[in-house]
Structure formats: C-alpha cells, structure tokens
Amino acid sequence: MANNIPVLSAGVRAPRTIGGMSETLLIGEQLLRRAFLEASVVSVEARTSFIQTGELHAPVCIIRRGIAYRSHELSNGRKAIIDILVPGDIAGLDHIHLTRAIGEFIAADLVSYQALGGAIIRKLMKDDRLSVRVVTLIAEAHWRVEWLATSLMRLDAIERIAAFILNIYQRLRWRGLTEGTTFNLPLTQEQLGDHLGLTSEHVNRSLRQLRMARLANIDQQVVTIRDLRRLFDLARQPGGFSSARRCRNPGRGPKLAS
Amino acid sequence: MANNIPVLSAGVRAPRTIGGMSETLLIGEQLLRRAFLEASVVSVEARTSFIQTGELHAPVCIIRRGIAYRSHELSNGRKAIIDILVPGDIAGLDHIHLTRAIGEFIAADLVSYQALGGAIIRKLMKDDRLSVRVVTLIAEAHWRVEWLATSLMRLDAIERIAAFILNIYQRLRWRGLTEGTTFNLPLTQEQLGDHLGLTSEHVNRSLRQLRMARLANIDQQVVTIRDLRRLFDLARQPGGFSSARRCRNPGRGPKLAS
DNA sequence: CGGCGGATTGAAGGGAATCAATGCTTGTGG
C-alpha cells in the first residue's frame, strides 16, 4: 500500500518521514485503518454535508468512496474550499482534541465513509505507533493547505488549475485509484473556483485554455491529462519553481500558446 | 498562562479543545516548555534564515524574542510567507517526523530561540500529555494556514491586511506581549506582500487607505490600531463573515470612505 | 413541457500588477 507516503498537495516530491520510523509508521497506519474497519459504513448523497461547522464532538472519518471536501462557509453563502478528500484520506483529525468542528465536510458526489469518535481515537493513540501516524497525517493535511496558500499567493488562474489537477492526479495514483491519465473529478466549476479562489466563469475560461493548449481536458467531471510534462511546467512546484506569478525578472516561464 | 488557548489565525473566536482535556493539555504544555528551557538560547540577526529548506533533521524551535516567519522559496527568488511566528510560538513541529525541512525559517528582526532535535521531541512524546499538546499545536498552525488560504481566496487587499493585523494583534495579546493597541511588527512591506499575496506597492497603497480611514497605522514597523471595531468588520471572520470578496448579492458590506 | 442547476460565452469594469521615478533612512567609508 502506498498510504505511508506523505503526499504534498501539488504533487510535489513527497516529503519523506524519518527513515528509521517507516516501520513504526506502517504499523501505526495499519492499526489506524484497522480501527476504522470496525466502524459502520455511512453513505451520503452528493452535495450533503456530513459534518457541520461547530458540530459538537465531530468524528474522524476515512473516506471510502467518492470525493468530499472541507470548506469554510461565509455568511453570504459562498464557500472557501480548503481541502479535497479522496478515497483513503482520513479527514477531520483535528476533531480529536477539539470540541467543535471547524469547517464543514461536504460530499461532492456519492460518498461513503467510516467514522470514529474523537474519544476512540484518543484512546487508540495510547499506542505510540498509531499516535505517530496520526501526527504525520495531520502534517500531510497541513502541507496540502500550505501549498494551496502558496499557489493562491503566487500562481495565476491557469497555473493554479494545472497544479490542482496534478495534485489530485498524484494523490489518486499513489492510492492506486487510477491507472492512466484519466480520472473522475465530481466537482462543479463553481466548486473548483471556490477551491482556487476564482469565479466559476473564469474557471470555465481557463479550462478552455487548457483544452485548447492540449494540456488537459475537463469535461463532464472527467479529467484527462494530455501533456503531463507541460502541465508540470505550468504548475510550478515549491522548491523547484521556474518563475512566479509576479515576476519582475524577464522570462516569465512557460506560456500557453494563445 | 494563555498558551493552552488554540489561536486561529485571523483572531477569530479561538477553537476550544476538549474541555476534559484541559488539565492534560496544560501539563503537556508545561512539560514541553520545560524541555525547551534546557536548550541553549540561540540568537540570529534580522533577515537570516535559521532553518533552511531541505535541511536534514531540522530542529523544533520555540521563539523567545522577535518575529520570525516560515516561507517557501520560489526559484525566481520571491517568497511565499506562509506563517508568522511570534514569541512563545513553537515552530517546525512537522520536523518531528520529517527527515528534511519543508520551507525555510527566517528571522524578521533580531530573534532568539531555543531548539530541540526531532529525536528528543519524539522521545518526550512517549508522555501522552505532552504528545497531546504537540498534536494541538500542530493543529493550531494548521488553522492559521487554513485561514490564510481562505483570506487569500475571498478577501481583497485591504481586508486581508486588516485580518492580518488583527491576527497578529490577538496572538500577541493572548501571550501578554502587548497591552494597548500598539505593537511592533518588524516586517517590510515586501514581506507583508509575500505573506498576503500582494506586491509591496499595493501593500503600501492599502496601508495608506487604512491610515486615511483611521482604522490602523503602520509606520516604521509599528502598528497602531485605531478602530478595532471597524477593523473587525473589514476582516470578515470565518463562520461570521458579513460578505465576501466575490459577492453577487447586493450589499458588499463595510466600505472604506474613499 | 417548464424549470433548474450547471456550463458557456460576451462585454464592461475594476483591482491589483507592472513599470518607472523619486524620496527617505541608515549605515558605511572616505
């Protein structure tokens, strides 16, 4: 299983955990996932939120099927989606020591998951190995948001979308959930916009550009990566950026053929 | 001490940790801070990085004096600052289980800190109480970045700056590091821009607007909050936003008198 | 069929970046 590989959001070189810990981590991973197997499987329909903001003693969930996301609701009804959850992801680990959930968990399509209460996880964490794995899982989620923030700061629309596609692509691959360069992405353009800090209209236009440039297709919630290499060039990785959004220096890096 | 209060970045209502855990948390906190006291105090000058990207076995640091920040270097030389560290903050907790540091830690002004190696922290974490506190500290850093990402997505320049000022203000207050509404902020406008996803020029213009509107002053690295109430209105909090950046609905919320 | 949510496309406006100068401090060396 590839689950012990820390995944950085944009599909960057995955940060490595301490080499000597890997066996411990693996065992912790197994213990944790085994614990979730005991829980009953819950299914929720698309567009329903299965954990609400402020919910008391919200559980920790492992996503089994479908795509979910975590979002912050703004009082005018719009949302800021700050994490995307794919099958195998364990979500809501901050509920372990939190009385009230921060943010809302919403199913993008038909999602099934298994949930454990914070108290149970706290008990399980008496085991050092599992505890270590929980810490690394939280750290992974942290890196994802960090990279999201970084790309919001310094990449423009197309670059952000490219980075996002690669991010999801790599996470799905590491989990063995996709073979080729095609995968399902049950998000509306508005949700994409809410995740990338764009309007749905501009997401639409940017997707068209990606399609025209033959880098990637997103139609009917199906993503097809056409040119992985150039997509990587667009989605400049941290530590290996070729240039940034705001670049006084000459040479703005790869451009799309307009 | 107020250190057991989880702090959300924008100065939002602080998320509460499990009530019954508070004593455990407090003890864990004390154990952790006590451990750091043993370490020798290191001082670094302004603008020097004391942990480099990719550094092997980077330590965990507690900031004792000054302001530091964590940033991701982009290959064209520009930076994305993804966390600000004030005295009392424990930084680099993800190094506990990571062979190589992600991101760089830089002193904004004269900073002194104490550092413990990941191995030591791992050993300390055999103690459940300390382990719990470490997890909550990581979660706090996570919420900070989440809110940063949210504000990058949905707030405009002035709102982001307002949110940022309040964020720092509240963190300093919770630590008892400032009394009134004035505090020191040793960041250049360029660094502010790198943290908020703006250019230094636009930071400058926005600061002027804040000054003109008599909301806050930032001069010579000294912040003076003039109108806390209206500043809060500008920096819309998660869960309590009055409106967002992109708002098709009428009534865009508080505006500055131009 | 009509309605609805989502995708698509166009036109116009705005917020922020870019480019370009000019002050203002500070520290350094002559």
Place this chain on the structure above:
DNA sequence: CCACAAGCATTGATTCCCTTCAATCCGCCG
C-alpha cells in the same frame, strides 16, 4: 562630518487578469 550607496517607502501611469453583469445553452428531472 559629509558623501554615498543600499534598502525600503512612496507615488504615478499604464496594463491586464480576473470579476461582474448579463444572456444563452444544455442536460436532467419532476
């Protein structure tokens, strides 16, 4: 002690990416 350089702050003019507003189209379902 002054001159000068370097870094930062400030300001203006211009450009452009993205939002906003407004329609239309499409697929789906009651």
